[in-house]
Amino acid sequence: MDIFIPTEINEDIVEAFARLMPQLSPDCRIPTKEYLEKIINAEGSYLFLAKDEKIAGTLTLVIYQIPTGRKAWIEDVVVDSNMRGKGIAEKLLQAAIDFVRKEGIQKLDLTSSIERQSAHALYKKMGFEERSTTVFRLLID
Incomplete structure (x- = not known):
């Protein structure tokens, strides 16, 4: 199993997201090649x-700078x-953890739906x- 960060988007990647995103959430939009x-x-x-x-899984890592320091967030693990x-x-997560560690970032967060108990066990x-925190969301029309 090869874990990599693509530098360009090809049709295999587009097809993978069309197949994987509905497995993450049935109502999510399928990203286009341009969006990817x-x-x-x-x-x-x-x-x-x-x-x-073929591509069997993905996760997205976002690194951002705020007044309290650089932080990282994992999204869309599927x-x-x-x-x-x-x-x-586990391999995807470890690759992201190693990447964040090399960047010198000390905090890596993610959220997970309550019903995804097997994912919680892995995390x-x-x-x-x-964490004992509450996530709030505002849907913008």
Whole structure:
């Protein structure tokens, strides 16, 4: 299993996101090639992909600067349902953790839906600790 950060978006990547995003959330929009290109070209935004014969999983890492320091956030972790249980998510997470460590960042956050208990077990296994915080969201029309 190869974990990499793409420097360009090809049709294999576009196809992978069309297949993976509905598995993450049935109502999410499928990113276009142009949108994925914006992500990989955005400062502080990194797509990590797991590929064997085809792309089997992804996560997005965002690094940002705020007055309290540089921080990192993981979003949109998804592994193809046909490939789960093979350690792919763990490899993706470890690659992101190693990247953040090399950047000298000391805090890495992520959120996860309450029902994703197997993901929670993996996050805890990898050293993530549940925080006592509340996430608020405002939907903008």
